[in-house]
Amino acid sequence: MIELIKNLINSLIYVIIVAFIVSNLPIFKKIIQKDAFKKSDLLILSVIFAVFGIISTYTGTNVFGAIANTRIIGVMTGGIICGPFVGIVSGIIAGVHRFLYDIGGITSLPCAISTILTGFLSALIHKKGFRYQKWLYGLAGGIIIESIEMLLILLMSKPFSSALAIVKSIYVPMSFTNALGICILILLIQNSFKEKEQMAAMQAQLALEIANKTLPYFREINGDSLKKVCTIIKDSTGAAAVSITDKTKILAHVGLGSDHHIDGDPIQTFATKQVINNGQMRIMNSPEEIECSLEGCQLKSGLIVPLKEKDEIIGTLKLYFAKRNGISFTHEKLAIGLSQLISTQIEISKVGKLEELAAKAEIKALQAQINQHFLFNALNTIIA
Numbered sequence: 001m002i003e004l005i006k007n008l009i010n011s012l013i014y015v016i017i018v019a020f021i022v023s024n025l026p027i028f029k030k031i032i033q034k035d036a037f038k039k040s041d042l043l044i045l046s047v048i049f050a051v052f053g054i055i056s057t058y059t060g061t062n063v064f065g066a067i068a069n070t071r072i073i074g075v076m077t078g079g080i081i082c083g084p085f086v087g088i089v090s091g092i093i094a095g096v097h098r099f100l101y102d103i104g105g106i107t108s109l110p111c112a113i114s115t116i117l118t119g120f121l122s123a124l125i126h127k128k129g130f131r132y133q134k135w136l137y138g139l140a141g142g143i144i145i146e147s148i149e150m151l152l153i154l155l156m157s158k159p160f161s162s163a164l165a166i167v168k169s170i171y172v173p174m175s176f177t178n179a180l181g182i183c184i185l186i187l188l189i190q191n192s193f194k195e196k197e198q199m200a201a202m203q204a205q206l207a208l209e210i211a212n213k214t215l216p217y218f219r220e221i222n223g224d225s226l227k228k229v230c231t232i233i234k235d236s237t238g239a240a241a242v243s244i245t246d247k248t249k250i251l252a253h254v255g256l257g258s259d260h261h262i263d264g265d266p267i268q269t270f271a272t273k274q275v276i277n278n279g280q281m282r283i284m285n286s287p288e289e290i291e292c293s294l295e296g297c298q299l300k301s302g303l304i305v306p307l308k309e310k311d312e313i314i315g316t317l318k319l320y321f322a323k324r325n326g327i328s329f330t331h332e333k334l335a336i337g338l339s340q341l342i343s344t345q346i347e348i349s350k351v352g353k354l355e356e357l358a359a360k361a362e363i364k365a366l367q368a369q370i371n372q373h374f375l376f377n378a379l380n381t382i383i384a
Contacts, residue, residue, distance in 0.1 A: 001173055004061060004068055008177040011059040012070050012184075015052055019074075019185055022048060037082070046089035049078030052185075053094030053115065057101055064162060066107040066153070068170045071098065072118045072145055073181040079122020080138050081189050087126065091119020106162060110152035118145045134190065135183040142179035146171065203330060207337045210236050211345075218345040223263055226252035233319070233338060237331070241299060241320040244342070247276050247313065256322060260294045268293045272316055275304045279313050281336065285325045301326040305339035309347050317342055 022028050028048070037045070052074025060069030075094055079087015095115035102108040121144065125137050150167045157163035213232045217225040230242040230252045241255030245267055253261040267273060269291050275282045282304045284290045290299055302320035306313045317339045319331065 001169070004063065004170065005173045005177065007061040008068060008070060008173055011056055011061070012073070012177055012181045014059050015056055015070055015073055015181065016184060016188070018055060019052060019188055023188055023191070042082070042085045043089075045078060045082050045086045046093065048090075049074040049082075049086060050090040050093035050097075052077075053090065054097050057094070057098055063169050064166050065105060066166045066170065067098075067102065067105075067111070068174055070174075070178055070181050071111075071115055072142060072178050073185055075115060075118045076122045076138055076141050076145070076178075076182050077185040077189060079119055080125050080134050080141070080186060083126050084123030087122035088119040091116045091122070095119075106157050107153050107166065110156045111149065114145060114149035114152055117148060121145055135186040138182035138186045139179045142182045143175050146175040146178055149174075203334050203337060206236060206334065207341060210338065211341055214342075215345065218348070221346065223252060227254060227263070229342070230254040233317075237319060237334060239319040239331075240322040241302075241318075243318040243320070244307070244315065245272060245318070246315040251315070256298045256320065257292070257294075260292075260297070272304055272318065275306050275316050276313055279306050279308070281305045281332070283327050283332070285327065287324075290320075298322060300324045303327050303331065303335050305335045307339055307346065308343045314343075314346070 053071040056069045056071040056073065057067065060067035060071075062068075071094055075087060075091045078090045095112040098115055099108050099112035118141075121141055125134075125141055128137075150171045153163050153167055154160070157166070210232060213236075214229045217228045226244050230244055231254045233239070234242040234255050239255065241253065241257050241261070243253040243261060244251045249267060250261060250263055250265050252263055261268070267276075271282050271284055271289065271291060284302050284304075287297060287300055290297070290302055292299060299320040300323050302318055304316050304318045307315040307317055317335065319335055321327065
């Protein structure tokens with residue numbers, strides 16, 4: 001039994017190493033840190049967690065014709081962290097693979113069924129909405145599913161004596177290793193969510209700093225003030241260039257490309273016009289997507305977010321970077337926040353101007369009224 005536990009822990013180490021590498025990939029972080037998953041995201045995550053299970057099948061240990069493994073770790077973790085779809089789909093993929101891997105094997109069918117059931121159990125745990133200590137529910141889920149698997153082996157595997165020998169040999173080692181592995185993997189994946197929270201806090205702090213720095217320049221909006229706003233955003237975000245446009249022309253551009261992205265010139269790129277038309281953020285990961293009119297432009301990637309006034313699009317904010325695929329999840333969220341900030345500042349500025357004009361108009365009307373009274377009184381005095 002001790003030897004089997006060692007082998008299973010070795011298998012677990014392989015899974016954890018792969019999980020650690022995958023969880024630190026930018027594409028994985030970009031998906032896992034989203035507020036809501038798209039269908040394509042769910043499919044990618046399902047495959048990733050199913051692969052964890054498949055790796056465990058290949059690294060398992062043969063025990064009386066059965067394969068002692070850590071297959072349920074990926075499936076259970078995927079379902080608990082990412083939701084029912086990921087749990088169920090990854091369970092089906094890993095379960096079918098287990099059956100096909102050893103068709104006719106003494107435990108191939110019960111192990112395949114238990115793997116699929118793992119997906120459903122993980123979905124149930126996720127549905128219950130346990131926000132805290134998910135690793136603890138994962139641990140309990142691992143023990144429960146291993147117990148179900150052993151029961152299925154006893155009921156379905158023949159001869160019974162062989163099934164009983166298998167269960168006696170693998171139940172405790174697999175329950176211990178899988179429960180431990182689920183805990184570790186959940187904590188590892190949750191670290192990405194902690195990074196998301198930390199990034200959100202940093203974004204909020206950065207947005208607040210930018211708001212404080214740019215506020216004075218929105219009191220009188222013109223080309224010079226917007227240029228200073230762009231400079232502040234560029235320096236604060238690390239962008240290679242920042243641009244603000246209205247619906248037809250460039251109002252201010254600071255940084256790379258200033259030699260041909262000139263203030264006052266008409267909007268050059270189709271991407272900007274598209275954002276103005278549909279009001280949706282546009283991410284450009286290559287110069288081809290930016291479509292700059294100057295061949296060899298140093299702007300390699302960028303994102304465009306609409307500026308709005310009372311739900312009406314009035315222009316765009318653009319952040320450019322000097323390398324391809326330079327847009328991170330942080331940049332996306334920050335750009336959205338900045339566009340909302342600038343839109344609000346512009347709206348407040350216009351309201352302030354209207355109030356100022358109204359006040360001036362009121363003063364002029366009062367002056368006119370005073371002048372009329374003064375003239376009337378003066379005439380009366382002369383006549384008298």
